Amino acid sequence: MDQIIVQVLNGLDKGSAYALIALGLTLIFGTLGVVNFAHGALFMLGAFCAVIFSRILSLSHEIVDETRTDFLGNPMKIDVPYMHDIFGPELGASIIDWAVPLSILFSIPIMVGIGFAMERGLIKHFYKRPHADQILVTFGLAIVLQEIIKAFFGANPIQTPAPEAFTGSFDFGVLLGFDPLTIMYPYWRLVYFAFAALIIGAVFAFLQFTTFGMVVRAGMADRETVGLLGIDIDRRFTLMFAIAACVAGLAGVMYAPIVAPNYHMGMDFLVLSFVVVVVGGMGSLPGAVFAGFLLGILESFASMPAVVQLLPGINQIVIYLVAIIILLTRPRGLMGRKGVMEE
């Protein structure tokens, strides 16, 4: 029982990452009709926003310590972050420690800017082009973006730890009446889940309760008609793209402490997020979110030792197997609308 609860937590956690990426992807699908293969790259860029921001915070100047030597026998150089100079060692250190949460503020304008630039500079010229062209151009863009990151940050994963306060685990089991230490769950993963829920809620509220959101939803349903009403749908769609980029980016920022970011993490998520979107059903935002959590939880269950021993290899294929079963029993995924991306 305790194991099942743990895996549900894991699934929710994985699911929040899937759901956040899929949410942005399906927004772009639904509103702009664009197959965005660069969406994984946006997630990766978000994670690197956290990396860059923490690098900026830890920008240092060197002082030479004559008493010690480095590996070549030269005097040791020691880096002292400017933050320590500005705020004093203690406050400086804790600012650096809080780099990841702080970089949310830093990443929002950057991701919105990137989204805006991408849509205006590239994507908008591809609305009327075949999906094949969209795939080619966005895939090309994804490669370029990740190569640029690789050129600056190398290919290795870069540890971007969560603040000291969030390291360690929360004894979840005690809340549910289990013995202490049976269900331990890392604080940061709980934070991630809460954060994802917040963002998903915010996006839904935005689409549900603002006129802007109403227009966008109408546009998703029938773009031409909305265009005929004299509403400048294109400008709203640009903003929508920027929001989608921002959601993917924020998913990446907060994910950085969970899995150390590297330049191809976007590609690792890309295929999975497409599967999530399609299983959820094209053009359905709740579908994408629901499918994200569903697949996350199923993946976690399939990874349990008992399950793997019963069905070897199930953990490797569970997501795809479930996707096949769902798509065969429900023609348009869980909540898909008719006629979207079916040609």
Added chain:
Amino acid sequence: MGILEVKNVNKRFGGLQALGDVNLSVAENTVHAIIGPNGAGKSTLLNCLVGKLIPDTGSVMFAGQSVLGRKPYEINQMGISRVFQTPEIFGDLSVMENMMIPLLAKRDGSFRMHAIESLEDERELRAEAEKMLDEVNMLDKQDMHSASMSRGDKRRLEMAMCLIQRPKLLLLDEPTAGMARADTNNTIDLLKEIKEKRDITMCIIEHDMHVVFSLADRITVLAQGTPLVEDTPENIKGHPKVKEAYLGEAA
């Protein structure tokens, strides 16, 4: 006994009774029009005839055989062709190719792996297609990309595609919808000409009374999913029930 016999057909969509006890008999070599206000169930009925929808109860017999449960392509192979409200043609293909496809379907059935034969060698089919195109005055357009034609031409092409299969029954779903008066008249003339030249039964769903009264031999009026009256055009004109149905809609 008509070529098409619809008996006691019911169709519900959730709580909505789309068709209620529809009985219809279309005699061979006649033009039978089905009219009725919006939401009367005309399109639902048509979809039941071509296999797109399956009625909840009742039977649909075509030339003595049931069409129920058959796929649209099987029903077509039985001899029913359909013209759509907006012309459905193969837009990416040339006009000639659009004509070749129904001919191949007629000759080879619903599927055949003729992957190595050359299309160029199908001289007989080509000649037949040219004859038909000539009949609808489109011979000069045979190499055109069909998506780039006018709507009128697309409509004529679609009809030619249906007619070249020599169907026993041609279903027309508002063939003049959205057309200008001149185009409508052309279409009426074309249909009349076709009727004169060959043995064919037509079943027309139409809003435009001008078209209906120009073409139809018999008319069925549908209202709220049930046939109201069935009679000759002369008797339908001024029929109180029909007026009531249409006026009721207007009110």
Added chain:
Amino acid sequence: MSRQNLTRRGVLKTGAAAGAGLALPTYLSAAGHEGFTNAPSGDTVTLGFNVPLTNAYAEEGADELRALELAVEHLNGGGDGGMLQTFSSKALDGTGILGKKVEYVTGDTQTKSDAARASARSMIEKDGAVMITGGSSSGVAVAVQALCQEAGIIFMAGLTHSNDTTGKDRKANGFRHFFNSYMSGAALAPILVDQYGADRKAYHLTADYNWGYTTEEAMASSTEALGWETVNSVKTPLTQTDFSAYIAPVLNSGADVLVLNHYGGNMVNSLTNAVQFGLREAEANGKKFEVVVPLYSELMARGAGQNIAGILGSQNWDWKLENQLGARYSGTNAFVQSFGEKYGFPPSQAAHTCYVQTLLYADAVTRAGSFAPCAVVEALEGFEFDGLGNGPTLYRADDHQCFKDVVVVRGKENPENEFDLVEIVEVTPTEQVTYAPDHPQFAGGALGTCNNGA
């Protein structure tokens, strides 16, 4: 420079085939008559450096390439000569190999066996390489080794740790300097027992592919022999990035040690997750919970950051060896010095093994007096040497595996910089990690005969 792309037998047969209908004119350049593939004819010889330039192991590939370029520089008499000064064999004199200047070509393995073979084939067919080295995974090493065997080229494996490379997939034309899974197990087990006690229950998480299997087998059998119990072992997909679902059940499984048979990105992520789930602070069975990483990589340790603190693992070599454990490991400092001077940071073990392999190849050619693969094989088989940083080393004839000391390391608690992340715990002497050539973990392979390609 020679670009003779074909095997001698091939040419003769094609001659016959030409008569039989292909009617191709066949002109042979003189070099074809030396009797082996890509015999160097001019005053240069070309080596092929096939390393991952893209994908997950790109950093290791880049480091290997740095070391390989350094090796070429030293072989051609440039720089300070590096390990040439300390190498026990004095055949190399800085004038290239057999008087021929060393040139090299580079290619990208992408850490995919197909791409690695394509790249290696282009080096053989287009560039006339006589030897191929580099690589950062066992799948690639096995694939390229098999190719070199077929083509009549020498393969000096780079970083490959699976038993299979010199076990069931061993080849006469292939040589491995790097250590292997069995050696990791044999070296680590006594130290693990020493540090954590003999009454331990281990839980294995294993990357679901060949290297993972051999490493798990080696670790389990070595530790079990000394009293440990293996509670469970779970395979994890190679493409996994978030290991939470695998880590979470560990704590309540009754185990008190977690063995992560992971490498590269897998290792970084699974270790990070293990730390997140509090395994480092946890207690189980009344003992402190421990995590073990059988194969350490300094470059990946950098990726894991603070998380490796206090975690035991094994390495083929470490740049601090000579400083800390004395002259037995001579060559280390010479290499670190010239590498550090040139690039500004110490080399990784991947860089070291590639550098050493290149030197060993050059030396074997020089001693054999020929580039012919079979002559090189003969010169390397049973070759005993010293001064290349690992202490006295034997290239065993039976399976072309090097036998030398294994370094057991532990992640530093307070590293001073990003290159100094591990501390040496102990060095396990060669005898303890030596095994019989037909050891069950290595069974099923045969070297075959060396192939000159002629």
Added chain:
Amino acid sequence: MLGIKGKDLSVFILVAVLALLAPFLLNPFPVDSAMAQFNAGYPDLMQRFVIFGIFAIGFNILFGLTGYLSFGHAAFLGVGSYAAIWMMKLVSLNIVPGIIMAIVFAGLFSVLVGYISLRRSGIYFSILTLAFAQMSYALAYSVLTPITGGETGLQIKPGDTPLLSNVAEGEIGRANFFGLEMSDSSVITLGGWEFTMNVGYYVCAVVMIAAFYLAIRIFRSPFGMMLRAVKSNQQRMNYTGLNSKPYTLAAFVISGMYAGLAGGLMVAMDTQVGPERMFWTASGEVVLMTILGGAGTLIGPVLGAGFIKYMENIVSKINSTVLHEWFAFLPDGMEDFLVTIFYPFVGKGWHLTLGLMFMAVVIFLPGGLVQGGQKIAAMFRGKKAAEKDGKTANQQTPAE
């Protein structure tokens, strides 16, 4: 001639001539010149050009004609490869049975995958095919290791003694075509130039020419027209008495068999298989090849395949030493400057160049290399011709 004529015939002859003369055309630079780096006329790469050409031609029969975008075609290539290597290990080192079994197994697998996936269309279909391919990859890499060799894949080993071939003790069997070994080559030296004529390459080239011929026949057949009809309007097709399912399934299986053929040839040329061949990036690659060259065009996919494989094999091998050699004639400062500029785009940066090329092609040459080429050709035909073209185009699209 051969049942094809006009433009198709000239395209076919062009492809055949290019394929047969490739060893010469791809080695335009003398061996010792600095530009020799760009020579692609060595057996391995030439083989890859035509093998991936076959793969892409087959993919185009599905995607180009029916519009169904399969994202899992690499699985069929992989299945074909595994079938072929097992034939070589167990039955015969002659490549013919291996290639036949590759086609058969890929065909069978594609019947299964196609039958299930074709129940859906559009992106749902794409994801179904992707799911099948990813499952094949994941299982081949792990659980199926006894059959697939897992990560290290399968090679022919000294102990392999195929039933119908004689292999000497300790020797490693070599793939052959009735005694002609695939690795046999002869070199023609003309002045500073060298041209390698490789048996394996010519086997591939002949197969590719045949495969291309077959593709032309399919494109111009009634069947091919039906496939285009599927793409154009499935509704009309069904109401015309045609069952679109078997047509799409047939197209799917044919393209799956092409993939199997490519997989079998890969093994015949280089006797090893690794599971990465089935990873989604490999499926994505053939999609990109086809789109890059021009989906639905005859020669486009072949060009796309050549383009990507050239980047992968040639650009990735350029390192800083090579760059320095190129620019050695310049003054030092200039040399270093140019090397610094070019370095990020070559060697380990070849992905960057590839990505930029994808974007450039799709932005500046919409419709792929073929249509782009045609547009450029039209530009050179002069303004007058262009005006005329424009006029006819206008006539063809009257306002509604």
